[in-house]
Amino acid sequence: EVQLVESGGGLVQPGRSLRLSCAASGFIFDDYAMHWVRQIPGKGLEWVSSISWNSGAIGYADSVKGRFTVSRDNAKNSLFLQMNSLRAEDMALYYCAKGGGSSTYYYYDYWGLGTLVTVSS
Amino acid sequence: DIQLTQSPSFLSASVGDRVTITCRASQDISSYLAWYQQKPGKAPKLLIYAASTLQSGVPSRFSGSGSGTEFTLIISSLQPEDFATYYCQQLKNYPLIFGGGTKVEIK
Numbered sequence: 001e002v003q004l005v006e007s008g009g010g011l012v013q014p015g016r017s018l019r020l021s022c023a024a025s026g027f028i029f030d031d032y033a034m035h036w037v038r039q040i041p042g043k044g045l046e047w048v049s050s051i052s053w054n055s056g057a058i059g060y061a062d063s064v065k066g067r068f069t070v071s072r073d074n075a076k077n078s079l080f081l082q083m084n085s086l087r088a089e090d091m092a093l094y095y096c097a098k099g100g101g102s103s104t105y106y107y108y109d110y111w112g113l114g115t116l117v118t119v120s121s
Numbered sequence: 122d123i124q125l126t127q128s129p130s131f132l133s134a135s136v137g138d139r140v141t142i143t144c145r146a147s148q149d150i151s152s153y154l155a156w157y158q159q160k161p162g163k164a165p166k167l168l169i170y171a172a173s174t175l176q177s178g179v180p181s182r183f184s185g186s187g188s189g190t191e192f193t194l195i196i197s198s199l200q201p202e203d204f205a206t207y208y209c210q211q212l213k214n215y216p217l218i219f220g221g222g223t224k225v226e227i228k
Contacts, residue, residue: 035217037165037219044208044219044220044221044222045157045159045165045208045210045219045222046218046219047210047216047217047218047219050215050217059215059216059217060215060216061216062122062216095164095165100170104217105153105212105213105217106170106212107155107167107170107171107176107210107212108155108157108165108167108210109167109170109176111164111165111166112164113164114164
């Protein structure tokens, strides 16, 4: 059974950093691209970042480019999102999602439950 | 960047109704489109990928069609468990954006 469990969310002051993690199980992690999607409660889905199976292809939304860094550790079946210079508008529920293939251009077939990031002084 | 416009943003329907949701892309995305369903407090669930391929386990009352710039999600006979918000997503080019969503509520 595919499981994606996000962690690392919490309350952080504007301008500070946070690192999100996603622990994956139930599939061959290094065969698939992985993704981060966020959602402000009550609002729509916003794509944040994607990373291909071997980290060779990475993409970011313009809203986070230069501040967020996605990475993965295939040996540990883990996905990460380093978030620096956090802003109030980054406050959201962050989902980890598994891609349907090795490249970042596949659909997202499994999602975690999300981890909540609150940015406030 | 590619823009996605979903319509309507809200619709009210009854059990048994045929429901049609449209997603329009600002440029040709071929069949690089997925549809997701999200219920309150839950993670999104993949319904359709490659514009028209039904994800395993998804009921056959859901169908997708289209290519290029215009896409449609159809629920042939709305069931109580289908009341949710539906999103399209383009997977052709970065940024891999989602449409604004269509909330389907009970009439």
